Structure formats: structure tokens, C-alpha cells
Amino acid sequence: MTDAATAAFVRAIPKAELHVHIEGTIEPEHAFALAERNAVTLPWATAEALKDAYRFDDLQSFLDVYYQVTAVLTTVADFADIVTAYFDRAAAQGVRHVELFFDPQSHTGRGVPMSVVMDGLWSAVSRSVETHGLTSSLILCFLRDLGAEAAAETLREAEPYLDRIVGVGLDSAEAGHPPAAFHDVFAAAALFGLRRVAHAGEEGPPAYVVEALDALGAERIDHGVRALEDPALVARLAEERVPLTVCPLSNVRLRGVDSIAQHPLGRMLDAGLLVSVNSDDPAYFGGYVGDNMIALHDDPRYDLATLRVLAENSFRSAFLDDDTRTALVGEVHRHFERGVQGA
Ligand SMILES: Nc1ncnc2[nH]cnc12
Ligand SMILES: [Zn+2]
Numbered sequence: 001m002t003d004a005a006t007a008a009f010v011r012a013i014p015k016a017e018l019h020v021h022i023e024g025t026i027e028p029e030h031a032f033a034l035a036e037r038n039a040v041t042l043p044w045a046t047a048e049a050l051k052d053a054y055r056f057d058d059l060q061s062f063l064d065v066y067y068q069v070t071a072v073l074t075t076v077a078d079f080a081d082i083v084t085a086y087f088d089r090a091a092a093q094g095v096r097h098v099e100l101f102f103d104p105q106s107h108t109g110r111g112v113p114m115s116v117v118m119d120g121l122w123s124a125v126s127r128s129v130e131t132h133g134l135t136s137s138l139i140l141c142f143l144r145d146l147g148a149e150a151a152a153e154t155l156r157e158a159e160p161y162l163d164r165i166v167g168v169g170l171d172s173a174e175a176g177h178p179p180a181a182f183h184d185v186f187a188a189a190a191l192f193g194l195r196r197v198a199h200a201g202e203e204g205p206p207a208y209v210v211e212a213l214d215a216l217g218a219e220r221i222d223h224g225v226r227a228l229e230d231p232a233l234v235a236r237l238a239e240e241r242v243p244l245t246v247c248p249l250s251n252v253r254l255r256g257v258d259s260i261a262q263h264p265l266g267r268m269l270d271a272g273l274l275v276s277v278n279s280d281d282p283a284y285f286g287g288y289v290g291d292n293m294i295a296l297h298d299d300p301r302y303d304l305a306t307l308r309v310l311a312e313n314s315f316r317s318a319f320l321d322d323d324t325r326t327a328l329v330g331e332v333h334r335h336f337e338r339g340v341q342g343a
Helices: 004-011 028-038 047-053 059-072 077-089 115-125 128-132 142-162 179-191 206-213 225-229 231-239 250-252 267-269 288-299 304-317 322-338
Strands: 016-019 093-104 135-143 167-171 195-200 221-222 245-248 274-277
Touching: 004 267, 004 288, 016 077, 016 135, 016 221, 016 245, 016 274, 028 047, 028 059, 028 077, 047 179, 077 093, 077 115, 077 128, 077 135, 093 167, 093 322, 115 128, 115 135, 115 142, 128 135, 142 167, 142 179, 167 179, 179 195, 179 206, 195 206, 195 304, 195 322, 206 221, 206 231, 206 322, 221 225, 225 231, 225 267, 245 267, 250 288, 267 274, 274 288, 274 304, 288 304, 304 322
Parallel strands: 016 093, 093 135, 135 167, 167 195, 195 221, 221 245, 245 274
Antiparallel strands: none
């Protein structure tokens, strides 16, 4: 096990978080406080009962809970508050830059206007440097199980707010929903000057990773762990330096892998892939990004030198300008020069 001083050191490593769904950061107690504030009835009696429901068999069984909890979000203040609560935790875990996913369709589909979602998220994101000492941006994700037409409609609704988002992504139930169906909406997003990322190879086959790259022009792959099943794809990802945002605790909780010891992250690093560590839905999966790194470090394969590579990779994979990237990698360097205090 990682000792307390080393855990504090790992948690404080400067890092970027590139794969975190804001709706997946609502802690159970906060969900119940928001439910009460908005007179929303959740299908669980207490926060404890909700936590008891966090036993997942796969991605879908998690999404079923996740979408029900999002119903507590109804006002501008709610969206601002969940971002602020996430920033509080992220800043305490060394996060210097975050690219936040949000799922507008999970709100507009319940009658919450896009303007409420955008104004709430933006009020916190636009002030993150002053409030938390970290830079932040927003990535609008399309829910792939709702289809391409709904995604196109969502992009149209988001048009007045394009200066508040850095890119678009693709998430939700992966199996049976190949990326290529979203070619046109991703092409339209590219014409707007937006960056493109996509969840692929979480539960879906390696072919979905290939499609995300070729049909969507994805610049970064979220998860991508199943890419390892296809050696030609691994060679391509390594050659093209395609960033993969890997979420170890998420993969364990959603039963993609049995344990951290079984997790393919080590093999991905060995294959020369540009991988970073991320939290995905930290309120549900047992930890924020620093906690994911500590869980890795409990396994001797992930020594401090490896965690340093992962932290540097997070900045190398981010949508940052070169000067900012260099400065942030320099912060990682200085953190390791100072070393574990008391060691
Ligand atoms: N891990 C995940 N995969 C796909 N969609 C998601 N939405 C929130 N978390 C997700
Ligand atoms: Zn995700």
C-alpha cells in the first residue's frame, strides 16, 4: 500500500484531467441536497441508499443510475454549483487544467433549456483561474444511443454558445452504436472550429476506435483500452501519438477488467501509447484523478517514475497552447525535484 506521505505527493502531482463527466461528479449527499432544493423526488430514500445502488455490472447498469441522478439539476445555480464542487476536489488533487465533458441531451430531454445548462456551467468555468487556480474548458458530448439526428439538433441548439466550448465528444452506451453514424455532426463541428474526441474501445470493439479516428476525425480517444486487441491499431495509435484518456477505477467498477492488477494500462505504456489517467465519473467509481493514481501506485508496476510519465502525458494530450503546456510539464518536473516530503 502507498504510505501517507507518498499518497500526498501523488495526489499533489500537477496534472490535467481530460476525461471527467460533470454529471458524474455529483456526490450522493449533493444529489440529495439539490433534489430537496428543487423538489425533485429521487428513486432512492437516502444518500446511503443511493450509494448502495453503486454496484454495477457494466456500462449500461451505471448509466441507468447516472441519468436518474442528473434529474436533480434544473437551474443555472445547480450547474454552477456542481462545477464548483468538482473544482474544489480537483484542485485538492493537483489538477491544473481540466477539459470537462457535459451531456446537454440528458438535461434538454427533461425540459431544461440549453441556455440554463450553458450559463450555469460557464459561470464556474469562466472563473476557474481566479477561484481555483486551474484552467478549464467544456466539451459538449453527444449521447450516441439517441442517434445522429438528435446529435445534429443538439449542435444546432448549442450554436449560440460555441465560444464557450472547446470541442465535441461522443459518449453513453457504446455497444451497438458505432461512431461512423455521427460522421456528419462531427464534420459540422469541425467546420465550426471545434476539437473532436470520442469514447471508443471502452466496451466496444477495436473497430470502433478505428472508426472514431477515420469517420469522426477524433483527435483523442476516451478509454480505448480494447484497442490492445488489435496489434495494427496499437501500432497506428503509437505512430500517430493519438492520446488515450484511460480511467482505471472506472474500468474496474464497470467490470471491463477485474482489478487494477489486471488493467491493461501498463501494457499500453509498454506499447508506446500516449496514455493519461482520468477519473470519468469520480462520484460513482471510488475516486478522483489523484485517487486513481494512488490506486495504480498500490501496484508495484506503477512506480513514481511511471506516474510522472502519466502526468506529463496528461498535459501533452490536452488542448493547450505550446507555452502553457511547457510551463505545466515544468511544474511536474519541479514537483518531482522536491520529492516526497519526509521520505
Ligand atoms: N464511462 C462512460 N462511458 C460512456 N458514457 C459515459 N457517460 C458518463 N460516463 C460514461
Ligand atoms: Zn467517460
